[in-house]
Amino acid sequence: MFDKFGEFDSYQELNMAAEGLLKEGDIKSLKILGEENGIDKYDVEDYIDGIVTEFSTQMTAAVGRLDVQLKGNKDGAIEIIGSFARGMLTEEAIQKAAMKKGKRLSKILDEMRNVAQKHKTGNSGVCCGTDQQLRNIIRSYLLDSDKEFKKKISDLYE
Numbered sequence: 001m002f003d004k005f006g007e008f009d010s011y012q013e014l015n016m017a018a019e020g021l022l023k024e025g026d027i028k029s030l031k032i033l034g035e036e037n038g039i040d041k042y043d044v045e046d047y048i049d050g051i052v053t054e055f056s057t058q059m060t061a062a063v064g065r066l067d068v069q070l071k072g073n074k075d076g077a078i079e080i081i082g083s084f085a086r087g088m089l090t091e092e093a094i095q096k097a098a099m100k101k102g103k104r105l106s107k108i109l110d111e112m113r114n115v116a117q118k119h120k121t122g123n124s125g126v127c128c129g130t131d132q133q134l135r136n137i138i139r140s141y142l143l144d145s146d147k148e149f150k151k152k153i154s155d156l157y158e
Helices: 011-024 027-036 041-048 058-070 076-090 092-098 105-118 131-143 146-157
Strands: none
Touching: 011 027, 011 041, 011 058, 027 041, 058 076, 058 092, 058 105, 076 092, 076 105, 076 131, 092 131, 105 131, 105 146, 131 146
């Protein structure tokens, strides 16, 4: 996912890398940086052409991070989580948290599936809740401790 440049912890780090590449005139790597981080190719071109002064904003970097995680994914459940997470990116705290190293939508789904398996009856173990409960789980994953996040999921079964 972040094969050439690694994973950045903030949009500021991403912008610093882009600035360095632009100063070096390494346009090819700048385009790869954009692709790796889900930055729209036209936004990258605008940056290269000097139309905009920042490679990304906190919002575009967060959207890009989610898009990169969803790219090529064929699991409908992760698509739903991604759709909800994307809708929450209007909040600055969520944008910032989505950029943290190691934050993955797949970790939310994995934990939901693990808890569902612990509570299954017969051959069926499904984790489900309301849309609001899913938003709260995503928010908790991004902003709270791991313990609080896992409790939100377990609370679905009480």
